[in-house]
Amino acid sequence: MNRVKTILNYGLLALWALLCLYPLFWMIGASVKEPMDVMGTYALFPSGTWHWETYVEVWKNLGFFKYFINSVNVSFWTILLINIFYALAGFAFAKLRFPGKNIVFFGFIGMMFVPVITVLVPLYLIEYYLGFLDTHLGLIFPMVNGAAPLAIFLFRNYFRTIPHSLFESARIEGASILRILGQVYMPLALPAMATITILNFLGSWNSLVLPMVILSTRKLFTLPIAVTLLDTGVFRQWNVLMAGSLISVVPVIVGFTALQKYYIRGLVAGAVKA
Amino acid sequence: MSQRSKIKKQEIVTAYFLLTPALTLFLVVGLFSIVFSIGLSFFRLSSGSLLSSAIFAGIDNFRDFLFGRDQLLTRNFWRALGHNIWISGSMICFVIPLSLSLAMLLQRIGRGVAIFRTVFLIPMVTASVSIYYVWTGIYNARGSLNQFLANIPFLDNLIQANGWLGELNTALPSMIVMIIWSAIPGTLILYFAGLQTIDKNLYEAADIDGGSDFQKLLHITWPMLTPITVIAVVINLNAALQIFEQIWVMTKGGPAGSTMVLNVLIYQEAFVTGAGLGRANAMGWSVFLLTFIMSLISMRLLRDPADR
Amino acid sequence: MKKYLLFFVVLMCLASVIYAGGQEDAAAQEDVTLTLWHWKVAFDPGFKAVADAFEEKTGIRVVTEITTPDEAYKQKLVAAGIAGNLPDLYAYWADAGNGSFDGVAMEWAGTLDADPAWRDSFFPAAISAVTISDAKIESWLDDENSSKWLTTREAGQVYGIPIDVGAFYTIYGNAELMKNAGISTDNPPATMEVWIEDMKKIQSLTETPGFVFSGQAFSLYENWFANFVDYMKNGPEEYTRFMTRESKMSDPEHMHVAQFLEDLAVSGNILAGSATLGIDEADQAFVNGQASYLLGGTFTFASLQAMGMSIDQIVSFRIPAYEGSKVPDATVSPFPLVMLNVNTNGKSVDKAIEFVKFMTSDEGMTLYANNAFDIPAISIKDTSKLNSVIKSMLSSLSTDSNWWSENSAISSKVFSNAEWQVFHEGKQRIVLGESTAEEVAASFDKAAEIEKNK
Incomplete structure (x- = not known):
């Protein structure tokens, strides 16, 4: 009975895995087709030769490392600031009592629904006044700010699952709130941080519209913009764009695979301690 | 003191x-x-003009699309809103149970968790214009989906001659399937993390009482995950009401407006026809209000026990 | 309190580190470098070649910055316009007064008149399309969203200099399919009726549908095909009445706009899925032999070639006119597609003007055309250095100005008038067989009536 169950579990997971992988295979297949075939035949893999040389070409034209460093710079600081800023805020909302708490909290949550498309124009305007245009900071700040609602919500909820008795006993012993946060809560928050990091990292890594509007100098471009500039054809070279996109997400996939273990370990550790 | x-x-x-x-x-x-x-949103301003040209318009911008001051736009607005509501409903009904089931399945198996988790993130990792094009290819008249159906007896009458995004009846559902596909990873991560925070002792106690799997889900897992579900509902609701990029890239709201959603309408208004930045902002903030209210309602319905 | 302070110091440090990271070499450039924004990756080699030659001549550097696709570029320009942060030079979709940001763009009428040799080197139609006309001013006055600045323009003003030309209204045919059906590839079909018969003939023999076009692109059928056909059929007066909502689409004179699509759709002569095809995909389908004729423009030819079709596989002709048309021989004079605007608040307006003048000189346009693979906006005197394909495309274009090219403000109603948005959806419904031509024409007329009474 248990065996059947296990097989069924794996079967269902494998089915979903296949649905996740199919479009990826499609992308790989398209990237090695002739540019004409991508839009013409729609078969998963090319019928004739596999044009791996597209990757060589794309790699040569992309200038991968230059833009990779930019993407890393933007994503790294975005993630770091999100985790610091909103862990602090989430803790305040979860554990402290202060006037205006609900208004501020729902104010932040409400920010999630701000219409992104129309806010881009005023964002450009304020960044112009502050001198953030055409800098990485001009990407990092709005990205961090945009992550506020979800990150605050998650940190607050997570800190709440940690028993309040921990907080109270430390208070009675005379520890300051900041010390309790730093020594007791922050280490316990690792699983929440991991979740928030994954969610926001992918968002900032793939972000395209904001960098396009804010950045103008080629030197500062992030990988996704660099990929859109690969296509110099008279008609859209989907094979080149697919190869470029794949190259730009390989570091992410490799990174995740490598960090998986720590992430899961962190989750489990967090669960036990809580 | x-x-x-x-x-x-x-x-x-x-x-x-x-x-x-x-x-x-x-x-x-x-x-x-x-x-x-x-x-x-209270000013009249065409895109491509300067701020000094803005003319105060009171609530005219809102009347334009809400109350038929501009009949065509009003019709388009309400139709788009209907599509957004369809998308929200489907996202909540499918993304949440599917993500939760997958997270629970992942938790049950011993080996291979890491591999599955990485693979399950792929829809999110590859989220870019290229992946939207892949889906266009899958849905194309001569694309993979039609080819797949052609090979299976009895299913070949499902083949869509104009492509799955090309028929009035199938375009929106096909878009929704793609949207669900790409929304699952985010919710899955939340549930997966949430499941780890549930005390294992609770399940052991239930085992001793002879509780079935379903009872455990109903009485332990689901209530313990309520805070996560609240976030998941709010995120998906917001994603559905602000959906834009996929639709813009794949269908531009067509055919014949069958996949037209609010943000595509707003974008067209602001940057394509260039008719009015003011009106586009007015539409954007009306959607904001709606999303905010719907989120507050869902937060209230699924109130976190700690808030009570 | 100390801890709080320390904390702030750390935060500030973090912030300054990133800031420095982004600012790296802001101080590096001192002498005047002009910035040019545009949105076409394929045109960048053209702009760069011109910029290099210009730097060699004058020592002034022009740096190009691309934002792609079109919509992202437009979004960036709108934002930059409001912030007052437009670059020295920016490309824009060519149309009178387009992208002028309430006077940020330079007005050229005086400069053009001061240099008649330069002015006359342009194709007449290229200049007339970017010159503000009375009809244009009228259409701004009609639109309540127009700024005061726009509505107070004067006829004859020019806010951007065209850098290329092109034309729509071109049908490409698959020579092999035509030959197999016994259709002459030497002479274009005499009338629209003959052409439709040709399509049906090929379809009955090979089951290949006759026609493919991008039904997804907004107003492509309307602006590349229908308005020109209507002009030929009814002549300028009646055409203007139609565009200005005096006549109805359901009138027999104008019914063809919807009827053409219905005829083809009903007889299976529109490629399945056309309603959702993009421009590239429609071209592609034609190259793959999925349809015998394609709707396109002069620029389509380069795409077809790049996609692997050779010259002798393609037959091209101007859209045929219906039998009994009033202007069956209307020539298509090329109109500008892209123009260059100069920012009057830029670092050095004089140098920017110099660049535009250089770019639209014989030398500049040759460099641009060869490297961007785009048709130049001026009639180049010495064509020996011009790429042969561009040379042949150029020679096929009529350079005269005529009613059609002088009245683009009337034809562009298909973009600005809301009833055409209704038709855009109706067109897709006809193609899908969901609506009849009568229904769509009626809904168009109803929308036009409402808009007219507003």
């Missing part, structure tokens, strides 16, 4: 101190954009 009120005061000071970075950033980059954009 008594000891008690001193502690209280210290707590307030610390709280605002902890909120300082978040609030400062909001004041620097967030507040201006929001106030400016709300303000603009």
Whole structure:
């Protein structure tokens, strides 16, 4: 009975895995087709030769490392600031009592629904006044700010699952709130941080519209913009764009695979301690 | 000052101190954009004009699309809103149970968790214009889906001659399937993390009482995950009401408006026909209000036990 | 309190580190470098070649910055316009007064008149399309969203200099399919009726549908095909009445706009899925032999070639006119597609003007055309250095100005008038067989009536 169950579990997971992988295979297949075939035949893999040389070409034209460093710079600081800023805020909302708490909290949550498309124009305007245009900071700040609602919500909820008795006993012993946060809560928050990091990292890594509007100098471009500039054809070279996109997400996939273990370990550790 | 009120005061000071970075950033980059954009929705301004050309229009912009001052736009607005509501409903009904089931399945198996988790993130990792094009290819008249159906007896009458995104009846559902596909990873991560925080002792106690799997789900897992579900509902609701990029890239709202959603309409208004930035902002903030209210309702319905 | 302070110091440090990271070499450039924004990756080699030659001549550097696709570029320009942060030079979709940001763009009428040799080197139609006309001013006056600045323009003003030309209204045919059906590839079909018969003939023999076009692109059928056909059929007066909502689509004179699609759709002569095809995909389908004729423009030819079709596999002709048309021989004079605007608040307006003049000189346009693979906006005197394909495309274009090219403000109603948005959806419904031509024409007329009474 248990065996059947296990097989069924794996079967269902494998089915979903296949649905996740199919479009990826499609992308790989398209990237090695002739540019004409991508839009013409729609078969998963090319019928004739596999044009791996597209990757060589794309790699040569992309200038991968230059833009990779930019993407890393933007994503790294975005993630770091999100985790610091909103862990602090989430803790305040979860554990402290202060006037205006609900208004501020729902104010932040409400920010999630701000219409992104129309806010881009005023964002450009304020960044112009502050001198953030055409800098990485001009990407990092709005990205961090945009992550506020979800990150605050998650940190607050997570800190709440940690028993309040921990907080109270430390208070009675005379520890300051900041010390309790730093020594007791922050280490316990690792699983929440991991979740928030994954969610926001992918968002900032793939972000395209904001960098396009804010950045103008080629030197500062992030990988996704660099990929859109690969296509110099008279008609859209989907094979080149697919190869470029794949190259730009390989570091992410490799990174995740490598960090998986720590992430899961962190989750489990967090669960036990809580 | 008594000891008690001193502690209280210290707590307030610390709280605002902890909120300082978040609030400062909001004041620097967030507040201006929001106030400016709300303000603009009461002005008439075509895109490609300067601010000095803006003319105060009162609530005319809102009347344009809400109450038929511009009949065509009003019709388009309400139709698009209907599509957004369809998308929200489907997302909540499918993304949440599917993500939760997958997270629970993942938790049950021993080996291979890491591999499955990485693979399950792929829809999110590859989220870019290229992946939208892949889906266009899958749905194309001569694309993979039709080819697949052609090979299976009895299913070949499902083949869509104009492609799955090309028929009035199948375009929106096909878009929704793609949207669900790409929304699952985010919710899955939340549930997966949430499941780890549930005390294993609770399940053991239930085992001793002879509870079935379903009873455990109903009485332990689901209630313990309520805070996560609240976030998941709110995120998906917001994603559905702000859906844009996929539709813009894949169908531009067509055919014959069958996949037209609010943000595509707003975008067209603001940057394609260039008719009115003011009106586009007015539409954007109406959607904001709607999303906010719907989120508050869903938060209330699924109230976190800790809030009660 | 110390801890709080320390904390702030750390935060500030973090912030300054990132800031420095982004600012790296802001101080590096001192002498005047002009910035040019545009949105076409394929045109960048053209702009760069011109910029290089210009730097060699004058020592002034022009740096190009691309934002792609079109919509992202437009979004960036709108934002930059409001912030007052437009670059020295920016490309824009060519149309009178387009992208002028209430006077940020330079007005050229005086400069053009001061240099008649330069002015006359342009194709007449190229200049007339970017010159503000009375009809244009009228259409701004009609639109309540137009700024005061726009509505107070004067006829004859020019806010951008065209850098290329092109034309729509071109049908490409698959020579092999035509030959197999016994259709002459030497002479274009005499009338629309003959052409439709040709399509049906090929379809009955090979089951290949006759026609493919991008039904997804907004107003492509309307602006590349229908308005020109209507002009030929009814002549300028009646055409203007139609565009200005005096006549109805359901009138027999104008019914063809919807009827053409219905005829083809009903007889299976529109490629399945056309309603959702993009421009590239429609071209592709034609190259793959999925349809015998394609709707396109002069620029389509380069795409077809790049996609692997050779010259002798393609037959091209101007859209045929219906039998009994009033202007069956209307020539298509090329109109500008992209123009260059100069920012009057830029670092050095004089140098920017110099660049535009250089770019639209014989030398500049040759460099641009060869490297961007785009048709130049001026009639180049010495064509010896011009790429042979461009040379042959150029020679096929009529250079005269005529009613059609002088009245683009009337034809562009298909973009600005809301009833055409209704038709855009109706068109897709006809193609899908969901609506009849009568229904769509009626809904168009109803929308036009409402808009007219507003």
